[in-house]
Amino acid sequence: MxxxxxxxxxxxxxxxxxxxxxxxxxxxxxxxxxxxxxxxxxxxxxxxxxxxxxxxxxxxxxxxxxxxxxxxxxxxxxxxxxxxxxxxxxxxxxxxxxxxxxxxxxxxxxxxxxxxxxxxxxxxxxxxxxxxxxxxxxxxxxxxxxxxxxxxxxxxxxxxxxxxxxxxxxxxxxxxxxxxxxxxxxxxxxxxxxxxxxxxxxxxxxxxxxxxxxxxxxxxxxxxxxxxxxxxxxxxxxREDADALDDWAGRVVDVLLLPAGADRLSCKLQQTQGTGDDPDGSAAQRWRIDAEGVAVLGGLPAAVRQRAIHRLARERFGVTLTREHTLRIAALVTHWAGQGPVFVPGIRVTRAGGELTFEPQRGSPRGAHSRQAAR
The missing domain is CATH 3.40.50.620 (HUPs)
Known part of the structure:
Protein backbone atom coordinates (compact mmCIF):
# COMPACT_ATOMS: atom_id res chain seq x y z
CA MET A 1 0.00 0.00 0.00
CA ARG A 239 16.27 33.97 8.60
CA GLU A 240 18.71 34.32 5.71
CA ASP A 241 18.72 38.10 6.17
CA ALA A 242 19.05 37.88 9.96
CA ASP A 243 21.91 35.38 9.69
CA ALA A 244 23.75 37.63 7.25
CA LEU A 245 23.28 40.77 9.34
CA ASP A 246 24.26 39.00 12.56
CA ASP A 247 27.37 37.64 10.91
CA TRP A 248 28.31 41.10 9.63
CA ALA A 249 27.74 42.64 13.05
CA GLY A 250 29.77 39.87 14.67
CA ARG A 251 32.72 40.53 12.37
CA VAL A 252 32.50 44.25 13.16
CA VAL A 253 32.61 43.52 16.89
CA ASP A 254 35.52 41.14 16.39
CA VAL A 255 37.43 43.97 14.75
CA LEU A 256 36.42 46.38 17.49
CA LEU A 257 37.94 44.00 20.01
CA LEU A 258 41.33 43.97 18.32
CA PRO A 259 44.17 45.73 20.12
CA ALA A 260 45.28 49.09 18.80
CA GLY A 261 47.36 48.84 15.65
CA ALA A 262 45.76 45.62 14.39
CA ASP A 263 45.82 45.51 10.61
CA ARG A 264 42.09 45.46 9.90
CA LEU A 265 39.35 48.07 10.10
CA SER A 266 40.55 51.03 12.13
CA CYS A 267 37.58 50.62 14.48
CA LYS A 268 39.21 49.41 17.72
CA LEU A 269 37.68 48.67 21.08
CA GLN A 270 40.31 49.03 23.79
CA GLN A 271 40.16 48.30 27.47
CA THR A 272 41.07 51.41 29.44
CA GLN A 273 43.52 51.25 32.32
CA GLY A 274 42.35 51.39 35.90
CA THR A 275 43.07 54.45 38.02
CA GLY A 276 43.43 55.02 41.71
CA ASP A 277 39.94 56.50 41.76
CA ASP A 278 38.33 53.11 41.16
CA PRO A 279 37.59 51.37 44.47
CA ASP A 280 35.20 48.83 42.95
CA GLY A 281 37.48 47.85 40.05
CA SER A 282 34.97 48.96 37.44
CA ALA A 283 37.66 50.68 35.37
CA ALA A 284 38.96 47.25 34.40
CA GLN A 285 35.63 46.75 32.61
CA ARG A 286 35.59 50.06 30.77
CA TRP A 287 35.86 49.88 27.02
CA ARG A 288 36.28 52.58 24.46
CA ILE A 289 35.83 52.98 20.73
CA ASP A 290 38.30 55.47 19.34
CA ALA A 291 37.41 58.30 16.97
CA GLU A 292 38.23 56.26 13.87
CA GLY A 293 36.02 53.48 15.17
CA VAL A 294 33.16 55.89 15.84
CA ALA A 295 33.41 57.04 12.23
CA VAL A 296 33.22 53.43 11.05
CA LEU A 297 30.17 52.77 13.22
CA GLY A 298 28.52 55.88 11.83
CA GLY A 299 29.01 54.61 8.28
CA LEU A 300 27.45 51.21 8.90
CA PRO A 301 23.86 50.40 7.87
CA ALA A 302 21.58 50.98 10.85
CA ALA A 303 20.68 47.29 11.09
CA VAL A 304 24.34 46.33 11.45
CA ARG A 305 25.18 49.18 13.83
CA GLN A 306 22.31 48.30 16.18
CA ARG A 307 23.27 44.63 16.11
CA ALA A 308 26.91 45.44 16.85
CA ILE A 309 25.92 47.56 19.88
CA HIS A 310 23.54 44.86 21.08
CA ARG A 311 26.24 42.21 20.75
CA LEU A 312 28.88 44.36 22.46
CA ALA A 313 26.56 44.85 25.44
CA ARG A 314 25.78 41.15 25.67
CA GLU A 315 29.33 39.87 25.28
CA ARG A 316 31.24 42.45 27.32
CA PHE A 317 28.66 43.32 30.01
CA GLY A 318 26.21 40.39 30.03
CA VAL A 319 23.32 42.75 29.29
CA THR A 320 20.51 42.25 26.78
CA LEU A 321 19.40 45.60 25.39
CA THR A 322 16.07 46.50 23.82
CA ARG A 323 15.81 48.37 20.53
CA GLU A 324 15.13 51.58 22.46
CA HIS A 325 18.39 51.13 24.35
CA THR A 326 20.52 50.44 21.27
CA LEU A 327 19.02 53.42 19.46
CA ARG A 328 19.89 55.71 22.35
CA ILE A 329 23.50 54.55 22.24
CA ALA A 330 23.59 54.75 18.45
CA ALA A 331 22.46 58.38 18.67
CA LEU A 332 25.81 59.20 20.28
CA VAL A 333 27.34 58.13 16.96
CA THR A 334 24.81 59.27 14.38
CA HIS A 335 23.28 62.36 16.03
CA TRP A 336 26.09 63.73 18.15
CA ALA A 337 25.32 67.22 19.46
CA GLY A 338 27.31 67.30 22.69
CA GLN A 339 24.72 65.36 24.70
CA GLY A 340 25.59 63.80 28.02
CA PRO A 341 25.94 60.12 28.91
CA VAL A 342 23.40 57.50 27.90
CA PHE A 343 22.29 55.16 30.67
CA VAL A 344 20.92 51.75 29.77
CA PRO A 345 20.52 48.73 32.08
CA GLY A 346 23.93 47.91 33.47
CA ILE A 347 25.91 50.25 31.19
CA ARG A 348 26.82 53.93 30.97
CA VAL A 349 27.98 55.16 27.55
CA THR A 350 29.74 58.50 27.18
CA ARG A 351 31.06 60.35 24.16
CA ALA A 352 33.99 62.70 24.67
CA GLY A 353 36.76 63.82 22.38
CA GLY A 354 35.21 61.87 19.53
CA GLU A 355 35.45 58.59 21.44
CA LEU A 356 32.80 56.38 23.03
CA THR A 357 33.38 54.88 26.46
CA PHE A 358 31.32 51.96 27.77
CA GLU A 359 31.47 51.17 31.48
CA PRO A 360 29.37 49.32 34.05
CA GLN A 361 26.51 51.22 35.64
CA ARG A 362 25.67 50.26 39.20
CA GLY A 363 23.06 51.97 41.29
CA SER A 364 21.14 55.11 40.30
CA PRO A 365 22.09 56.71 36.97
CA ARG A 366 21.32 60.09 38.52
CA GLY A 367 23.95 59.55 41.22
CA ALA A 368 26.48 58.26 38.73
CA HIS A 369 25.94 61.30 36.50
CA SER A 370 26.45 63.63 39.45
CA ARG A 371 29.70 61.91 40.44
CA GLN A 372 31.01 62.10 36.89
CA ALA A 373 30.19 65.81 36.63
CA ALA A 374 32.01 66.47 39.90
CA ARG A 375 35.29 64.95 38.62
Missing amino acids: EHPEFMQIRRAVRRSLATLRATDTGDPLALVGLSGGADSLALAAAVAAEAGKAGVRAGALVVDHGLQTGSDRVAEAAAAQARELGLAPVVVRRVEVASAGGPEAAAREARYAAFSAVATEVGAAAVLTAHTRDDQAEQVLLALARGSGTRSIAGIPGRRPLAAGVELVRPLLGDDPEISRATTEAACAELGLSPWHDPHNRDTSYARVRVRETVLPTLADELGPGAVAGLARSADLA
Missing part, protein backbone atom coordinates in the same frame (compact mmCIF):
# COMPACT_ATOMS: atom_id res chain seq x y z
CA GLU A 2 1.28 3.45 -0.89
CA HIS A 3 1.62 6.08 1.82
CA PRO A 4 2.37 9.32 -0.08
CA GLU A 5 1.99 11.71 2.86
CA PHE A 6 4.05 9.52 5.15
CA MET A 7 6.74 9.24 2.50
CA GLN A 8 7.04 13.04 2.43
CA ILE A 9 7.69 13.02 6.18
CA ARG A 10 10.22 10.22 5.81
CA ARG A 11 12.00 12.26 3.17
CA ALA A 12 12.29 15.23 5.53
CA VAL A 13 13.46 13.00 8.37
CA ARG A 14 15.99 11.22 6.16
CA ARG A 15 17.80 14.49 5.50
CA SER A 16 17.98 15.42 9.19
CA LEU A 17 19.24 11.99 10.24
CA ALA A 18 21.88 12.04 7.52
CA THR A 19 23.14 15.38 8.84
CA LEU A 20 23.19 14.02 12.39
CA ARG A 21 25.11 10.94 11.30
CA ALA A 22 27.62 13.05 9.37
CA THR A 23 28.41 15.16 12.44
CA ASP A 24 28.69 12.21 14.86
CA THR A 25 31.25 9.56 14.00
CA GLY A 26 30.03 7.24 16.75
CA ASP A 27 26.66 5.54 17.07
CA PRO A 28 24.39 8.57 17.62
CA LEU A 29 21.12 8.31 19.50
CA ALA A 30 18.22 10.59 18.55
CA LEU A 31 15.18 11.01 20.79
CA VAL A 32 11.81 12.02 19.38
CA GLY A 33 9.94 14.46 21.59
CA LEU A 34 6.59 12.66 21.56
CA SER A 35 3.32 14.07 22.86
CA GLY A 36 1.09 11.56 21.10
CA GLY A 37 -0.40 14.22 18.82
CA ALA A 38 -0.49 13.77 15.05
CA ASP A 39 2.64 15.82 14.38
CA SER A 40 4.93 14.04 16.83
CA LEU A 41 3.40 10.62 16.18
CA ALA A 42 3.99 10.92 12.43
CA LEU A 43 7.54 12.10 13.15
CA ALA A 44 8.14 9.16 15.49
CA ALA A 45 6.95 6.70 12.84
CA ALA A 46 9.18 8.28 10.19
CA VAL A 47 12.23 8.26 12.48
CA ALA A 48 11.57 4.61 13.34
CA ALA A 49 11.44 3.79 9.61
CA GLU A 50 14.56 5.76 8.66
CA ALA A 51 16.92 5.54 11.64
CA GLY A 52 18.41 2.14 10.87
CA LYS A 53 19.19 3.07 7.28
CA ALA A 54 20.85 6.27 8.47
CA GLY A 55 23.02 4.48 11.04
CA VAL A 56 21.26 6.24 13.92
CA ARG A 57 19.69 4.75 17.03
CA ALA A 58 16.24 6.17 17.73
CA GLY A 59 14.28 6.48 20.95
CA ALA A 60 11.50 8.66 22.31
CA LEU A 61 10.95 11.05 25.18
CA VAL A 62 7.44 11.72 26.47
CA VAL A 63 7.02 14.70 28.79
CA ASP A 64 4.05 14.65 31.14
CA HIS A 65 3.33 18.24 32.12
CA GLY A 66 0.70 17.20 34.64
CA LEU A 67 -1.61 20.02 33.54
CA GLN A 68 -4.67 17.88 32.87
CA THR A 69 -6.46 15.10 34.68
CA GLY A 70 -5.24 11.81 33.27
CA SER A 71 -2.08 13.28 31.77
CA ASP A 72 -0.14 10.28 33.08
CA ARG A 73 -2.35 7.93 31.06
CA VAL A 74 -1.88 10.05 27.94
CA ALA A 75 1.89 9.94 28.44
CA GLU A 76 1.93 6.18 28.91
CA ALA A 77 -0.26 5.69 25.82
CA ALA A 78 2.19 7.76 23.76
CA ALA A 79 5.09 5.75 25.18
CA ALA A 80 3.34 2.50 24.26
CA GLN A 81 2.93 3.72 20.67
CA ALA A 82 6.63 4.58 20.55
CA ARG A 83 7.56 1.08 21.70
CA GLU A 84 5.23 -0.46 19.11
CA LEU A 85 7.02 1.56 16.45
CA GLY A 86 10.29 0.00 17.60
CA LEU A 87 11.81 3.04 19.28
CA ALA A 88 14.14 2.46 22.22
CA PRO A 89 14.82 3.72 24.76
CA VAL A 90 11.44 5.26 25.54
CA VAL A 91 11.53 7.62 28.51
CA VAL A 92 8.51 9.18 30.25
CA ARG A 93 9.41 12.20 32.37
CA ARG A 94 6.96 14.02 34.65
CA VAL A 95 7.72 17.73 35.10
CA GLU A 96 6.54 20.51 37.35
CA VAL A 97 5.28 23.54 35.44
CA ALA A 98 5.95 26.81 37.25
CA SER A 99 2.92 28.89 38.19
CA ALA A 100 4.68 32.20 37.48
CA GLY A 101 4.44 33.71 34.01
CA GLY A 102 2.23 32.56 31.16
CA PRO A 103 1.23 28.88 31.14
CA GLU A 104 2.46 28.29 27.58
CA ALA A 105 5.90 29.71 28.30
CA ALA A 106 6.16 27.87 31.63
CA ALA A 107 5.18 24.54 30.05
CA ARG A 108 7.65 25.07 27.22
CA GLU A 109 10.46 25.90 29.65
CA ALA A 110 9.74 22.77 31.70
CA ARG A 111 9.54 20.64 28.55
CA TYR A 112 12.84 21.80 27.12
CA ALA A 113 14.54 21.43 30.49
CA ALA A 114 13.35 17.81 30.47
CA PHE A 115 14.59 17.36 26.90
CA SER A 116 18.01 18.60 27.93
CA ALA A 117 18.21 16.55 31.12
CA VAL A 118 17.04 13.26 29.63
CA ALA A 119 19.17 13.60 26.49
CA THR A 120 22.21 14.13 28.69
CA GLU A 121 21.29 11.19 30.93
CA VAL A 122 20.91 8.68 28.08
CA GLY A 123 23.71 10.08 25.93
CA ALA A 124 21.52 11.28 23.07
CA ALA A 125 23.09 13.46 20.39
CA ALA A 126 19.81 15.10 19.41
CA VAL A 127 16.20 15.61 20.37
CA LEU A 128 13.79 15.82 17.43
CA THR A 129 10.56 17.80 17.66
CA ALA A 130 7.67 17.87 15.21
CA HIS A 131 7.12 21.56 14.47
CA THR A 132 5.62 21.93 10.99
CA ARG A 133 5.29 24.73 8.45
CA ASP A 134 1.95 25.64 10.06
CA ASP A 135 3.73 26.23 13.37
CA GLN A 136 6.20 28.41 11.48
CA ALA A 137 3.40 30.50 9.94
CA GLU A 138 1.84 30.98 13.38
CA GLN A 139 5.17 32.11 14.78
CA VAL A 140 5.62 34.68 12.01
CA LEU A 141 2.18 36.19 12.62
CA LEU A 142 2.73 36.40 16.37
CA ALA A 143 6.13 38.06 15.82
CA LEU A 144 4.63 40.59 13.40
CA ALA A 145 1.90 41.43 15.90
CA ARG A 146 4.52 42.12 18.59
CA GLY A 147 6.48 44.41 16.28
CA SER A 148 9.51 42.14 16.53
CA GLY A 149 12.65 42.35 14.45
CA THR A 150 13.97 40.18 11.65
CA ARG A 151 15.31 37.49 13.97
CA SER A 152 11.87 36.93 15.52
CA ILE A 153 10.12 37.02 12.15
CA ALA A 154 12.61 34.36 11.05
CA GLY A 155 10.53 32.10 13.23
CA ILE A 156 11.46 28.76 14.72
CA PRO A 157 15.01 27.64 13.86
CA GLY A 158 15.43 24.27 12.22
CA ARG A 159 18.15 23.30 14.69
CA ARG A 160 19.91 24.81 17.67
CA PRO A 161 22.08 23.70 20.59
CA LEU A 162 20.06 22.20 23.45
CA ALA A 163 22.75 21.15 25.93
CA ALA A 164 26.43 20.28 25.86
CA GLY A 165 26.81 17.82 23.01
CA VAL A 166 23.05 17.75 22.32
CA GLU A 167 21.24 19.45 19.46
CA LEU A 168 17.55 20.25 19.09
CA VAL A 169 16.45 19.32 15.56
CA ARG A 170 13.13 20.07 13.84
CA PRO A 171 13.04 17.95 10.67
CA LEU A 172 9.59 19.06 9.52
CA LEU A 173 10.30 22.81 9.32
CA GLY A 174 12.11 22.76 5.97
CA ASP A 175 10.69 23.97 2.69
CA ASP A 176 11.46 20.84 0.67
CA PRO A 177 9.24 19.00 1.26
CA GLU A 178 6.80 21.35 2.95
CA ILE A 179 5.18 19.45 5.81
CA SER A 180 1.94 20.87 7.15
CA ARG A 181 -0.34 19.75 9.95
CA ALA A 182 -2.60 18.26 7.30
CA THR A 183 0.35 16.17 6.10
CA THR A 184 0.99 14.67 9.54
CA GLU A 185 -2.70 13.96 10.11
CA ALA A 186 -2.95 12.24 6.73
CA ALA A 187 0.19 10.23 7.44
CA CYS A 188 -1.24 8.97 10.73
CA ALA A 189 -4.41 7.95 8.89
CA GLU A 190 -2.36 6.13 6.25
CA LEU A 191 -0.53 4.16 8.94
CA GLY A 192 -3.58 3.48 11.09
CA LEU A 193 -2.14 5.43 14.01
CA SER A 194 -4.48 7.06 16.52
CA PRO A 195 -3.15 10.47 17.59
CA TRP A 196 -4.11 12.19 20.81
CA HIS A 197 -5.98 15.48 20.50
CA ASP A 198 -4.79 17.92 23.16
CA PRO A 199 -7.73 19.99 24.42
CA HIS A 200 -5.35 22.90 25.03
CA ASN A 201 -4.98 23.15 21.25
CA ARG A 202 -8.62 24.26 21.12
CA ASP A 203 -8.49 26.67 24.04
CA THR A 204 -8.91 30.13 22.53
CA SER A 205 -7.63 31.83 25.67
CA TYR A 206 -4.20 31.22 24.12
CA ALA A 207 -3.09 33.65 21.43
CA ARG A 208 -1.45 30.88 19.40
CA VAL A 209 -4.69 28.91 19.33
CA ARG A 210 -6.61 31.97 18.13
CA VAL A 211 -4.05 32.40 15.35
CA ARG A 212 -4.36 28.72 14.44
CA GLU A 213 -8.12 28.45 14.64
CA THR A 214 -9.24 31.87 13.43
CA VAL A 215 -6.55 34.10 11.93
CA LEU A 216 -4.81 31.65 9.60
CA PRO A 217 -8.05 30.13 8.24
CA THR A 218 -9.36 33.66 7.59
CA LEU A 219 -6.16 34.58 5.75
CA ALA A 220 -6.46 31.43 3.65
CA ASP A 221 -10.11 32.22 2.85
CA GLU A 222 -9.44 35.84 1.96
CA LEU A 223 -6.00 35.61 0.32
CA GLY A 224 -5.97 32.07 -1.03
CA PRO A 225 -4.74 28.69 0.21
CA GLY A 226 -1.09 29.64 -0.31
CA ALA A 227 -1.14 32.33 2.38
CA VAL A 228 0.01 30.02 5.17
CA ALA A 229 2.84 28.58 3.09
CA GLY A 230 3.78 32.13 2.12
CA LEU A 231 4.18 33.12 5.76
CA ALA A 232 6.46 30.15 6.36
CA ARG A 233 8.53 31.12 3.32
CA SER A 234 8.78 34.64 4.74
CA ALA A 235 10.42 33.10 7.80
CA ASP A 236 12.95 31.35 5.54
CA LEU A 237 13.82 34.64 3.84
CA ALA A 238 13.95 36.58 7.11
